[in-house]
Amino acid sequence: MRKKTGARPETLVRRNEILRAATDVFGSKGSVNGTLAEIADQVGMTHAGILHHFGSKTQLLLEVLTYRDKTDVEHFTEQHIPGGIDLFRHLVNTAIANAERAGIVQAFVVLSGESVTAEHPARDYFAHRYATLREEIVEAFTQVCEERGITDPGPVRHAAASILAVMDGLQVQWLHDPSAVDLAESTRFAIEAIVSATLHPAASDLAE
Amino acid sequence: MRKKTGARPETLVRRNEILRAATDVFGSKGSVNGTLAEIADQVGMTHAGILHHFGSKTQLLLEVLTYRDKTDVEHFTEQHIPGGIDLFRHLVNTAIANAERAGIVQAFVVLSGESVTAEHPARDYFAHRYATLREEIVEAFTQVCEERGITDPGPVRHAAASILAVMDGLQVQWLHDPSAVDLAESTRFAIEAIVSATLHPAASDLAE
Known part of the structure; x- marks a missing residue:
């Protein structure tokens, strides 16, 4: 369910790493004080690298929330x-x-x-x-x-x-x-x- | 209950004006994006004037929360x-x-x-x-x-x-x-x- 059509496996792995780091950073500092630089640092990437995968801080924020919802659904029902x-x-x-x-x-x-x-x-x-x-x-x-x-x-x-x-x-x-x-x-x-x-x-x- | 011993009436009126403005600003922007400058602007004071009454942004934040609690208690029971x-x-x-x-x-x-x-x-x-x-x-x-x-x-x-x-x-x-x-x-x-x-x-x- 989480897979994006056409995305390479390495890209998906990288995206999930970023999402986990973003969850940590936004959770511990909020979305205003939590920065892309800190998230990048946690996964050993550059600020530009994060933007390459998610486009903007706002988009990353929304994907953190969606990621949680998908994890919920997958964990318990695998379908719906x-x-x-x-x-x-x-x-x-x-x-x-x-x-x-x-x-x-x-x-x-x-x-x-x-x-x-x-x-x-x-x-x-x-x-x-x-x-x-x-x-x-x-x-x-x-x-x-x-x-x-x-x-x-x-x-x-x-x-x-x-x-x-x-x-x-x-x-x-x-x-x-x-x-x-x-x-x-x-x-x-x-x-x-x-x-x-x-x-x-x-x-x-x-x-x- | 809300009265501080020894504070002059004008001071109390001023403090309550600031607390109301701070409630508006922190409520609409959060405590990170909401600034003392904006609160000062709403009540026609300077940044330094706000600090004179409350000491720090953190202290003002806490007094906004306490102010709400006091308002609750006073509104319904007048004592406890x-x-x-x-x-x-x-x-x-x-x-x-x-x-x-x-x-x-x-x-x-x-x-x-x-x-x-x-x-x-x-x-x-x-x-x-x-x-x-x-x-x-x-x-x-x-x-x-x-x-x-x-x-x-x-x-x-x-x-x-x-x-x-x-x-x-x-x-x-x-x-x-x-x-x-x-x-x-x-x-x-x-x-x-x-x-x-x-x-x-x-x-x-x-x-x-």
Whole structure:
């Protein structure tokens, strides 16, 4: 899936080396302080060499994010994101995998935070990503409700946004203190809580 | 609460003007691209004038974050953060208030994302803030369980981290598309879901 048609194997290897170095640098310094010179240095290339492969810093930034998404998909399904209840299991599995790759998580946290600033190069990427994932989660809820004969679920749009939100937010707390926050288990608990409240709506414990 | 002992009223007014301008600038550009010169320009002062009031850019950044926290606390309780079930209502109310102040939310999102980078000036602030808030939520759960005779709650530490996480993550999606994400209602739904799963643990819908 990751292969570009016509690209030589050595080129693909080189591109992946650069992507890994860029993930490290953007993750540890952000996209403003993290420079192409530092990324070049990590892989023993020149600044111009990086530009030869990626064209611009912005393009490299976007490819770091896409690279992560592709790695996710390939790791778990080899073909596509699953639907129905398997989508929620897949999201829990993503958190389990993320707990083993702090560098990629850090790059994602920093870049998603930056992405809400004016004219940020990854603004459209994140807006599109969240919208697409919310739709996929809504569809998964619809499928599960059909399969399980649930005719009156809770607010699936709130649930879809909340599931993505809790995954993102736990990453921030985990990066700050991995001894206090269990990324995988807290994500599992929260996704199960939100799925349960959606499939089996109950009275609020917060009512006066 | 916000008053500094001994500071003259004009000084306090000036400081608050600077804090509001800094919130705008850090929110729209991040703390690296956002400069003291631009903040000074917004309030009709010099760069040196800003430093006279805040000492350094780092100090100003931290006071922007503290200013937000104080505003929250003052707005809802005038004295202290409530405990027990009222804490969860307070967190929902915070999201309702945040939906009316995108500038402050944006500054918070950008700075919390940046805060996981190496040697970021707000790193300790956020680590401490998350740890403190998690403890307060755990205590609130303990109090609610005692009051309601719940002897076998779900994992309150996962719940505490998840509630803060979902609040943070929804802010990011809401800033990207306020027409698609209802910050207040999605936050209410998610907090109710997590509180319910904690007070009334049930079988997982994700079990194979």
